[in-house]
Amino acid sequence: MTPPSEETPPEETEAWETLDEALQAQDTVLTKSILDGLEAEDQARAVSLLSQENREALLVTLPSKDFAQLLQELPEAQAVELLETLPSEQTAAAVECLPAETSSRLLRELEDQDSAQILHEIQDGESLSELKARLEYPEGCAGSLMRGSPVSFPQETTVQELLNDLYNHADDYSDRDIQYLYVVDEEKRLVGVLQLRQLFWAPRSKTIGELMIPDPLSVSDQMDFHDLAEIFTKRAFLGLPVVDDAGRLVGVVPRDTVQRETSDEQTEQYLQSQGIVDGEELRSMPLFDRCRKRLAWLAPNIVLNLAAASVIAANEATLQEVIALAVFLPIVSDMSGCSGNQAVAVSIRELTLGILKPKDFVRVLSKEGLVGIINGSLLGILLGVVAAIWKGNLVLGAVVASALALNTVLSVLLGGLVPLFLKSRKVDPALASGPILTTCTDMCGFFLVLSLASAVLDKLT
Template identity: 30%
Template sequence: MDQKVQMLLETVRKLIRRGAHPNLNNLLKKTHPADIAHLFRYLDLKEQRVLFHLVEDVDTAAEVLSEIEHSVSAQLLEQIEKETIVHVLQHMPYDDAVDIIQNMPEELAEEVLDSMQDDCSDEIEQLMQYQEDTAGGIMSTEIFSLREDITARQAIEALQEAEDVEMVFYLYVTDMYNHLVGVLSLRQLLMVPPGRCLRDIVSPDVISVRADTDQEEVAQLVAKYNILAIPVVDDHNKLLGIITVDDVIDVMRQEATEDIYKMAGASEEELMYGYKSFKIARLRLPWLLVNLLGGVVTGYLMWWFQLTLKEVIALISFIPVITGMGGNVGGQSATIVVRGFATGRIDFTTLRQVFFKELRVGLIMGLVCGLVVGGIAIVWHHNPYLGLVVGSAMTIAMTVAATMGVLAPAFFKRIGIDPAIASTPFVQTSNDITGILIYFGMATLFISNLH
């Protein structure tokens, strides 16, 4: 939290405790809606309700709700009057209103939709037909488009009259049936003769997406082509809406957060449960049980090699190092591959290159770490063969772990399982098992030299 927000938060909390609502109201009038929304992260539900009620301007209130996490917005609106909810939602962009309504209890959501004006509720219900994580679910239907048969002068006049629509530096041009036929920039429009027809100046190469396109793919297209917006069309190429770069930034942040949660064996659902320990534990437990099972298998393998361990008790000194380093290397490779799949920088056509790159990296790191730990083993236990076994096992285990970190996410991706949530526990468990097998296998091979 930066110093400005910290000072604002302390002031707001102090004014709420004192009940100094007129002073707080004056403060909110001077504060940007995005800064007000940022405060909601640090306030409890009671403080949030007080603060929200003091935002008098409905457009500001709508903008604040748009900036807050939608699940938090829904929880807040559940605490206030239905009329206020409807009034604020009707002043929000339809795509943000849909996200909030979808996070409300079903009964309240239906009541809110029934109370809305017909035009608003129709637009919102239409958007609610799309999956939340698709282009249709994040697009804005309040868009500005131009007919191809009008002149540049008429287009400029239409622009001057346009209000309350999503519009960036691109102008989308349609035919009489609302089919998307081209795009042009504001600069192009201003530079051509006023009497020129739009169909003669538009670029027909429009980067667009279908309504059912995954939002992550939309974000990848915007990043790849460095565009500020992307139109959404149906199967017949009719213009349905537009996705702007601010929506794409939200998607990127959401997808990155989701991947991080999954790789930690957690979930964004935890945010909805607040401090409900049992529900949060239920979400985390399955992935801990996977690791628990792997630990049991690792323990069984050590029992299987009990004779080797009894004969050379010094081997026990390096078990945590072998398994720990393998897990670290495998986790690093898995993280890189999972993120690569998520951003589109890695796919199955480039997987072979990634595999051999991680193989080489794992081998280099394994050789360095193997030499270090092997030297420590020789100095510690005064046995060069023990150093050879420990160093070689470390090198092989880390190389195998690096390749496992590539193969596991690719395997889960291929069979349709999210690699972000499945790879980490699998890689950690498999690397523990292979590390023990490699270590004790080599020790058994050189057992006669280790006494």
């Protein structure tokens, strides 16, 4: 009944400091006991604050099985970081101790050469071939997510035989957290499923073939994770059996795994929308990697920015005549960019929920168009009034108001539609919508302000 520890007050020694000392002393027992005593978050924090030297000490001090355990408990990005920065001769031993669904997931996130090195160091032939088989599945499909070797029995097994088997192998089963028993024919093809607890009220002499739910829902090992997520949303299953092309039972996808994937996808969506696009970044990662990955998104962006600003360059004469416009150029482009981003977020969210399909552009056009007209007009009037009073020029107010209103309509339409277009082209909308939208709204915003102004130039000067 112990509640988890309250947050440590800043004065106290933090866990990573004690861990630091244990590692300096290469004290295996103490290191293990410190890690075991930490909640997941504190463990992650402690590892993140260790020096590179002490991380290597961690790998040497902990037995491979315990290091593998740690890799499983840490946030994925951190586990990947450890595998990338620690010597592969030693990490390989820990990777071998991981279940194939976990090790393959981590290896997929590594740079190609890092993952090849670890594979090269793996000693056990069976682990290696299982891991390679996993890596051949496309990322995120049922075959890559499933747990292998599900508990299955032939259909002629009686309840009594099954109960005896459970009794005799209690330790095996209780470790594995099984919920369902799968029933297979002589070709190992899935023919039925049985809830473990059904056995409580089953007559002992019946065969499981008689008791099972026949022809149960199963999924192909090639099924995409989004389709899996859909099934788990609709049904309360704790796991789904996975079959190969021949209908043979090859694994079970647990609900947990699919939920973790969903959650990872949402995190990625958020990070990508903020310009962290080439894998998750933690500040403990090497400096140059962090710079390089951030630049990979910033550098193309500078080109888009230049394209947008070239509209200003093309209208410098107008601007020079009415220098007051310079104040409103960034406001108009930023504000309509914000409106457009809202529309992007709603489209991406509706696409994720499956409510919106890429073909629905007419619906988005009408729904966003109305919001654009209403919000654009209101914001336009607001900014126009400010401009007119500030600069004491009604016509200037009218120019700024119309530019913001028009550009807002354009921006929300574009913001609503770009994700649909990207989705239909199989490009991740969270990745590309933002930069495309910003560039277009900047260009149009600058163009609208400056060309409307040049149309009424005599009233402005």
